[in-house]
Amino acid sequence: MLLEAYFxxxxxxxxxxxxxxxxxxxxxxxxxxxxxxxxxxxxQTGVMLTTATVxxxxxxxxxxxxxxxxxxxxxxxxTFSQFWETTFGTIGGCIVLYVLAxxxxxxxxxxx
Numbered sequence: 001m002l003l004e005a006y007f008x009x010x011x012x013x014x015x016x017x018x019x020x021x022x023x024x025x026x027x028x029x030x031x032x033x034x035x036x037x038x039x040x041x042x043x044q045t046g047v048m049l050t051t052a053t054v055x056x057x058x059x060x061x062x063x064x065x066x067x068x069x070x071x072x073x074x075x076x077x078x079t080f081s082q083f084w085e086t087t088f089g090t091i092g093g094c095i096v097l098y099v100l101a102x103x104x105x106x107x108x109x110x111x112x
Contacts, residue, residue, distance in 0.1 A: 044111050051101045059094040062086075 066086065105111040 055094050055098045062090045
């Protein structure tokens with residue numbers, strides 16, 4: 001009878017430990033899921049920043065072409081209206097390229 005009582009106590013303790021192990025495993029899985037979600041958010045932010053860098057680089061290419069000492073018909077007329085048209089056109093083009101790139105990323109499922 002005494003052994004049976006000890007067996008029941010040990011069996012109860014084993015059940016409690018089994019439930020505790022399952023709880024710890026579930027908690028670990030939940031934490032891993034949360035960490036994966038944060039990692040995905042960081043990767044998406046990295047993709048967005050890289051896209052912005054590429055688009056700004058395209059604008060820098062336009063600026064560098066106009067910064068060279070080459071003959072362009074734009075330089076023949078000394079008005080500043082063409083300068084502002086080119087400046088705002090470059091900025092607008094960069095913004096449009098960025099929006100298109102982000103839209104394409106969202107459409108393809110790369111970004112949320």
